[in-house]
Amino acid sequence: MLLTGSAGFIGSHVAEALKEAGHEVAGLDVRMDGDVRDPAAVDRLLPGSDAVVHQAAKVGLGVDVADLPDYASINVYGMAVVLAAMARHGVGRLVLASSMVIYGEGAYECPDHGQVRPGPREPADLTRGIFEPRCPTCRSALSPATIGEDAPADPRNAYATTKLAQEHLAANWAREAGGIAVALRYHNVYGPRMPKDTPYSGVAAIFRSALEAGRPPRVFEDGGQRRDFIHVRDVAQANVAALGGGRPGTLAAYNIASGRPHTVGEMAAALAAERGGPEPVVTGEYRLGDVRHIVASPGKAAAELGFRARVGFIEGMKEFATAPLG
Ligand code: UD1
Numbered sequence: 001m002l003l004t005g006s007a008g009f010i011g012s013h014v015a016e017a018l019k020e021a022g023h024e025v026a027g028l029d030v031r032m033d034g035d036v037r038d039p040a041a042v043d044r045l046l047p048g049s050d051a052v053v054h055q056a057a058k059v060g061l062g063v064d065v066a067d068l069p070d071y072a073s074i075n076v077y078g079m080a081v082v083l084a085a086m087a088r089h090g091v092g093r094l095v096l097a098s099s100m101v102i103y104g105e106g107a108y109e110c111p112d113h114g115q116v117r118p119g120p121r122e123p124a125d126l127t128r129g130i131f132e133p134r135c136p137t138c139r140s141a142l143s144p145a146t147i148g149e150d151a152p153a154d155p156r157n158a159y160a161t162t163k164l165a166q167e168h169l170a171a172n173w174a175r176e177a178g179g180i181a182v183a184l185r186y187h188n189v190y191g192p193r194m195p196k197d198t199p200y201s202g203v204a205a206i207f208r209s210a211l212e213a214g215r216p217p218r219v220f221e222d223g224g225q226r227r228d229f230i231h232v233r234d235v236a237q238a239n240v241a242a243l244g245g246g247r248p249g250t251l252a253a254y255n256i257a258s259g260r261p262h263t264v265g266e267m268a269a270a271l272a273a274e275r276g277g278p279e280p281v282v283t284g285e286y287r288l289g290d291v292r293h294i295v296a297s298p299g300k301a302a303a304e305l306g307f308r309a310r311v312g313f314i315e316g317m318k319e320f321a322t323a324p325l326g
Contacts, residue, residue, distance in 0.1 A: 001243075002042075002049045002091075004082065005056030007031045009193050009326050010097065010186075010235055014055060017236035023243075029056065036078035042085040051093035052086055053239055054079065054166075060200025061157055061289060068158050075162035076169070083173040091179075094170055095242040098183040100147075100228075100255065102164045104154030106294035108142035110135040115145055120156065126286045131221045133292055144226060144293040149185070149253045149300055157289055171251035180246035182305075184238055187257040187296065191232030191316065192323035204229065207268050207280075208320065216278040223265025223282045226293040228257040231311035241307040255296035258309040270314065274321035 003018065005011035006027025018025050026045045028034055034041030036056045046052070058067075058074040079096075086094065110116050118133035125134070132141050155161040170181040190204035197209035207217035238256045246252045268280035301307040 001051040001053060002026050002028060002045050003053045003055065004028045004036050005054070005097075008055060009195055010189060010232055011055040012193060013191070013232045013236040014053060014239045017233070017240050018053070021240045037073065037081055039081055039085060042082055043088070046085050046089045046091060049089070049091050051095065051243060052082060052091055053095045054082055055097045057097065057163075058159070060159060060198070060202070062159065063199045071158040071162045076165045079166045079169050083169060086173070086179065087177050092177070092248075093243065093246070094173070094179060094181045095239055096166060096170050096181065096183045098167055098185045098253065099160065099163045100185050100187050100257070100294055100296060101157070101160040102153045102155050102167070102185065103147050103151055103294065104156045104160070105133060105291045107145040107147040107151060108133060109145045110138065110140060110142055112140065113137050116142065117151070117154065118142065120288070121292065123288065126288075129222070129284060131224070131286070131292060144295060146295055146297040147255075148297060149255060156291070167251060167253065174251050175249055178248050180248050181251040182242040182246040183251055183253040184235075184242055184256045185253060186235055187228035187230050187255065187294075189232050189235050190229055190320055192319070193326040194232070194320075195326045203264055204267060204320065205325065207271050208325065211271055211275045211278070211321075214278065217268040217272060217280040218285070219265050219268050219280050219282045220285045220287065220290070222284065223263055223268070223280075225264050225290070226261045226295050227264060228259070228261045228295050229267060229313060229316070230256060230258045230309055231316040234258070234309040234311050237310075238301065238305070238307045241305040245305045252304070254301040254305060254307075255298055256301060256307070257296045257298045258313070259298040260313060261295040262313055267317065270317040271321050274318050
């Protein structure tokens with residue numbers, strides 16, 4: 001099969017897991033042998049493949065709108081080139097690396113209005129240290145709930161928008177070509193070879209890089225924001241499992257999560273403890289684009305793909321505290 005992004009953080013682990021599972025893997029990566037936007041590069045590697053596992057992407061939140069053309073080009077146009085090549089070569093199965101960022105803010109319960117999906121938080125609340133989103137109807141405090149795959153999408157940055165566009169293109173391809181498409185909505189992936197601290201890095205890599213430099217992790221808001229940190233080897237196994245899932249003519253989407261969310265403050269504390277300090281600092285800073293909590297049920301992936309995360313938070317963070325970064 002063809003694995004795009006095979007030299008990247010997640011892609012390199014997916015390559016190992018696919019090979020261990022007995023698959024023959026041809027890798028395509030811009031760092032080695034070609035760009036997903038180049039039909040000739042894809043054509044060179046695709047013949048003989050029965051599936052494409054598409055991990056190549058521009059990731060992260062980016063710096064500013066100057067990044068938009070790259071997100072659109074690599075993620076949307078690149079996906080379109082891959083799908084057209086799959087049709088040319090009669091390749092009928094796609095596994096797509098998607099993301100939980102397509103949901104925007106997570107799901108919440110209002111004591112009076114049941115499950116609600118609040119919009120972006122107000123700057124006036126954030127500057128006063130009110131970090132929990134409010135009920136869109138009655139403005140009262142909400143408690144977080146798990147989000148399901150059928151929740152409406154609400155992409156709030158270019159990365160999220162282009163990941164959602166990839167899912168839509170994959171669904172279009174599946175319908176027209178009779179292909180099987182499976183989108184894996186990764187939660188916060190961490191583990192060995194995670195890229196070092198850059199404007200595109202996730203919080204786990206930023207904290208890890210700070211600790212390595214002897215600086216305290218800077219925890220934004222009050223540290224109570226919840227995420228589901230999932231180990232990269234579990235994500236790799238989800239890709240292997242996804243090759244056995246899906247139905248012809250449709251795209252099936254799955255949350256790829258551990259099902260055991262933790263706060264950003266807990267994550268900082270776990271890494272700092274493992275490295276012997278310095279202790280995290282809770283700064284009260286906020287980023288307007290950040291969502292407060294995003295946690296999901298891993299139930300659908302368990303039921304339909306037989307995928308369950310194996311690496312626990314404590315064990316995974318212990319390894320990550322000293323693992324080599326990419
Ligand atoms: C991250 C990824 C996103 C990916 C998603 C799921 C980035 C920038 N975001 O989204 O692309 O799709 O996981 O895998 O890679 N924080 C701090 N201190 C810092 C930096 C961040 O406390 O120095 C906090 C933020 O305020 C936020 C949380 O950590 O509350 C998570 O931030 P981050 O990892 O950047 O973004 P996610 O929204 O989780």
